[in-house]
Amino acid sequence: MxxxxxxxxxxxxxxxxxxxxxxxxxxxxxxxxxxxxxxxxxxxxxxxxxxxxxxxxxxxxxxxxxxxxxxxxxxxxxxxxxxxxxxxxxxxxxxxxxxxxxxxxxxxxxxxxxxxxxxxxxxxxxxxxxxxxxxxxxxxxxxxxxxxxxxxxxxxxxxxxxxxxxxxxxxxxxxxxxxxxxxxxxxxxxxxxxxxxxxxxxxxxxxxxxxxxxxxxxxxxxxxxxxxxxxxxxxxxxxxxxxxxxxxxxxxxxxxxxAVDRPFYFEANELTGALGLPFPPARAAIEQALVERGFRFSRTHMRPEGFRTDAPRAVVEATVAVLARATTRAPPRSAPP
Ligand SMILES: C[S@@+](CC[C@H](N)C(=O)[O-])C[C@H]1O[C@@H](n2cnc3c(N)ncnc32)[C@H](O)[C@@H]1O
The missing domain is CATH 3.40.50.150 (Vaccinia Virus protein VP39)
Incomplete structure (x- = not known):
């Protein structure tokens, strides 16, 4: 304490x-x-x-x-x-x-x-x-x-x-x-x-x-x-x-x-799990995508990977799905050029 x-x-x-x-x-x-x-x-x-x-x-x-x-x-x-x-x-x-x-x-x-x-x-x-x-x-x-x-x-x-x-x-x-x-x-x-x-x-x-x-x-x-x-x-x-x-x-x-005092927080891995997608996108990418669409975004003290936003769940899910699919398609970082 x-x-x-x-x-x-x-x-x-x-x-x-x-x-x-x-x-x-x-x-x-x-x-x-x-x-x-x-x-x-x-x-x-x-x-x-x-x-x-x-x-x-x-x-x-x-x-x-x-x-x-x-x-x-x-x-x-x-x-x-x-x-x-x-x-x-x-x-x-x-x-x-x-x-x-x-x-x-x-x-x-x-x-x-x-x-x-x-x-x-x-x-x-x-x-x-x-x-x-x-x-x-x-x-x-x-x-x-x-x-x-x-x-x-x-x-x-x-x-x-x-x-x-x-x-x-x-x-x-x-x-x-x-x-x-x-x-x-x-x-x-x-x-x-x-x-x-x-x-x-x-x-x-x-x-x-x-x-x-x-x-x-x-x-x-x-x-x-x-x-x-x-x-x-x-x-x-x-x-x-x-x-x-x-x-x-x-x-x-x-x-x-x-500044983003909305009830309950999201987590990328929970969202991708629920959507049946293998890799959660980076939190920074989710932030950028939501903020570009005019929503607010903040991390939370309650969970390292959690985030709060005023975007409704449907918007967050769609955003995460697009980013997660892009993540899945991207070549691994160690792949030869
Ligand atoms: C968790 S401790 C308090 C810790 C303290 N605030 C600190 O920062 O160290 C709870 C205390 O409440 C006391 N207590 C429990 N019931 C009480 C009551 N009805 N009236 C006064 N003290 C009570 C217990 O004896 C115990 O010492």
Whole structure:
């Protein structure tokens, strides 16, 4: 989670700038995540740390001692603390964040930020669809696109619970990394001017995006943006990053991806496999062909070979088919002239 905390520092620097925000690290363990936000961003004047495990809370108290503004409490995070409202609340659980979401929503000031991690990927990414339906109320996407599906299941769930709390959510930064998901959403008060949430069922028969499988319909899924494009342009590797190279590589990808924020990504080898063609064309050739036709194109942080585009699947397939046939016909590079 070291890189993940680097990204948290990058997020807070970009979103809050320097200031006197009030933060709450609900599930602190020894405090690594919240203490880095307090010490390295200049965005927070105070941070509350809660931890239920007494031994972890003892270590947390020691760790927090040097930091002015840190308050440590050995407490159950499912109760809204007296210090509320906060500008930023972080849920970093083992497994699913859902049992902490209602409290976090109630503890935020309007337009505050909720950050949450989910490590229950077996559930969210579709390996245990029954559990996903029971816990999150959604039929999950399984397989290659399961992790992104999980992110969209979690966002759909958050949007629904937020409505029951009289609030709405807007993703600022939501990503998949290894075996966990992480998201940052802005939480506003729901009123008559609030737009409907972009949460829908996906029927494979009418869906024109990347192939999601044949176990649909899927969802409800969040089909709106994962990124705030303006924020994305301000995300930079913090000078205190523990993994600066990895953080930079990740943020470069996110900055590009935020400009083509379409649900789910394509992969050339999946497309050529489905079309019965032997060799996938180079990603750069697909990019050039789609951009020449006026579509947008970006790589994705979720998969090295993946790409997002606003071209519908039929156009992407036709483009890839033409390029793949050309690739098949081209003489091998080692052939004599
Ligand atoms: C994944 S760890 C947190 C990691 C930490 N944020 C970090 O960056 O190192 C989850 C922590 O939540 C604590 N916890 C679980 N349920 C809790 C509850 N209801 N109230 C407070 N703490 C709780 C656990 O004891 C554990 O230390």
């Amino acid at each position: 070291v890189l993940d905390r680097d990204l948290g520092v990058a997020f807070a620097r970009a979103y809050f700038g320097s200031g006197s925000q009030r933060g709450w690290d609900m599930l602190s363990a020894t405090g690594a995540r919240g203490l880095r936000l307090l010490a390295e961003t200049g965005a927070f004047s105070s941070f509350l740390f809660t931890e239920a495990h007494p031994e972890a809370a003892d270590v947390l108290r020691q760790n927090a001692m040097p930091y002015a503004g840190a308050t440590v409490r050995s407490a159950d995070a499912r109760e809204v603390p007296a210090e509320a409202p906060f500008d930023y609340v972080d849920i970093d659980p083992y497994g699913s964040p859902i049992s902490f979401v209602p409290t976090a929503l109630r503890a935020l000031r309007p337009r505050g930020v909720l950050a949450a991690t989910a490590t229950d990927m077996m559930v969210l990414a579709g390996v245990q669809p029954g559990a996903c339906e029971r816990l999150y109320g959604s039929h999950p996407v399984r397989g290659r696109l399961g992790p992104e599906g999980g992110l969209r299941v979690l966002l759909a769930y958050l949007a629904r619970i937020a409505r029951t709390e009289g609030r709405t959510v807007r993703p600022l930064l939501a990503y998949v990394r290894g075996h966990h998901l992480r998201l940052y959403v802005e939480v506003a008060l729901h009123d008559a001017s609030s737009a409907a949430d972009p949460v829908e069922m996906v029927d494979p028969n009418t869906w024109t995006g990347p192939y999601l499988g044949d176990r649909g319909p899927y969802g409800p899924l969040w089909l709106g943006p994962l990124f705030d494009p303006e924020l994305a342009t301000h995300l930079t590797t913090p000078p205190t990053a523990a993994r600066p190279k990895e953080a930079e590589e990740f943020l470069v990808r996110i900055r590009a991806e935020a």
